[in-house]
Amino acid sequence: MHVIKRFGWEIPAARITPESVTLRRRALLAGSAALGTASAGLFRAGSAHAEDAPARNTAFDPGRPITEEKYATTYNNYYEYGESKNIWRAAQALKQRPWTIQIGGLVKQPRTIDIDDLLKQVQQEERVYRHRCVEAWAMTVPWTGFPLNQLVKLADPLGSAKYVVFETAQDKTMTGLNAPFYPWPYIEGVTMDEAANDLAFISTGMYGKPLPPQNGGPLRLTLPWKYGFKSAKAIAKVTFSDTRPTTFWEAIQPSEYGFWANVNPAVPHPRWSQAKERLLGDDEMVPTQLYNGYASFVAGLYTDRKGEKLFM
Numbered sequence: 001m002h003v004i005k006r007f008g009w010e011i012p013a014a015r016i017t018p019e020s021v022t023l024r025r026r027a028l029l030a031g032s033a034a035l036g037t038a039s040a041g042l043f044r045a046g047s048a049h050a051e052d053a054p055a056r057n058t059a060f061d062p063g064r065p066i067t068e069e070k071y072a073t074t075y076n077n078y079y080e081y082g083e084s085k086n087i088w089r090a091a092q093a094l095k096q097r098p099w100t101i102q103i104g105g106l107v108k109q110p111r112t113i114d115i116d117d118l119l120k121q122v123q124q125e126e127r128v129y130r131h132r133c134v135e136a137w138a139m140t141v142p143w144t145g146f147p148l149n150q151l152v153k154l155a156d157p158l159g160s161a162k163y164v165v166f167e168t169a170q171d172k173t174m175t176g177l178n179a180p181f182y183p184w185p186y187i188e189g190v191t192m193d194e195a196a197n198d199l200a201f202i203s204t205g206m207y208g209k210p211l212p213p214q215n216g217g218p219l220r221l222t223l224p225w226k227y228g229f230k231s232a233k234a235i236a237k238v239t240f241s242d243t244r245p246t247t248f249w250e251a252i253q254p255s256e257y258g259f260w261a262n263v264n265p266a267v268p269h270p271r272w273s274q275a276k277e278r279l280l281g282d283d284e285m286v287p288t289q290l291y292n293g294y295a296s297f298v299a300g301l302y303t304d305r306k307g308e309k310l311f312m
């Protein structure tokens with residue numbers, strides 16, 4: 001299928017060399033000013049001060065330096081705003097309030113919850129996680145947010161639920177939604193076991209500030225042991241299901257982007273190696289780790305799934 005060549009982050013390895021990326025980023029930063037991200041009440045209702053940011057949970061040592069904020073917030077994948085990495089300015093148009101999350105499917109009581117009501121009912125903290133995009137770039141980010149299992153508890157799913165499905169917002173400012181062929185909305189999903197894992201996180205902030213729209217504000221999934229495309233941005237809907245969802249990139253190219261998408265340096269993408277990753281900032285190439293270095297947390301989730309395509 002020639003049509004897949006259209007997708008920016010499926011570009012062949014030759015086009016994602018450190019050099020071309022560095023040049024593009026330099027041009028982009030030259031034109032960028034402050035990344036105004038103020039948005040009231042993200043950490044706590046009525047407060048937007050960084051001093052109120054939740055304390056760091058040190059159980060998750062990334063083992064490498066935190067990426068400079070300016071790189072993590074200006075080099076993004078967000079197809080709703082276009083296919084380039086340079087969407088951060090366009091994404092500022094996404095209004096973060098009011099924001100509601102629809103909870104439904106196999107739950108005791110479907111409902112729509114306002115984000116600020118939700119944030120009052122969860123315990124927020126900061127975690128520094130490694131992030132590994134399937135395109136072989138990576139970063140290390142201090143996220144603030146709360147464990148996904150707290151959202152699952154609030155949603156009160158039925159015993160028959162096997163998957164949690166996330167659907168991202170479709171806003172009029174998202175010009176990428178008009179592009180033909182993409183199977184909008186952006187859908188992602190995890191099993192109930194994965195959702196209950198300690199690592200599974202919902203981010204509402206980064207670098208001690210509210211989550212910028214380009215990084216998925218106001219609410220974004222963060223699954224550090226999986227390729228970055230699993231971490232759906234701007235979540236508007238959470239559905240519990242007994243059937244595995246067809247996820248966004250899986251629908252586009254199932255042979256390259258599957259449901260599981262666990263990081264594994266030994267399983268190459270059909271068109272490039274996954275053995276190493278390029279760190280945003282200095283573009284250093286470092287080895288990629290199994291489950292992105294989180295095997296001790298998550299490997300047990302997959303012991304009964306040996307026959308499945310866990311790493312793509």
Ligand SMILES: Nc1nc2c(c(=O)[nH]1)N[C@H]1C(S)=C(S)[C@@H](COP(=O)(O)O)O[C@H]1N2
Binds near residue numbers: 077079134214228
């Ligand atoms: N809604 C939505 N979520 C998304 C994407 C997207 O295009 N749309 N891209 C994914 C991909 S491929 C990656 S690598 C990460 C990038 O997150 P970042 O821009 O905060 O680094 O977001 C993921 N979440």
Ligand SMILES: [Mo]
Binds near residue numbers: 229
């Ligand atoms: Mo990605």
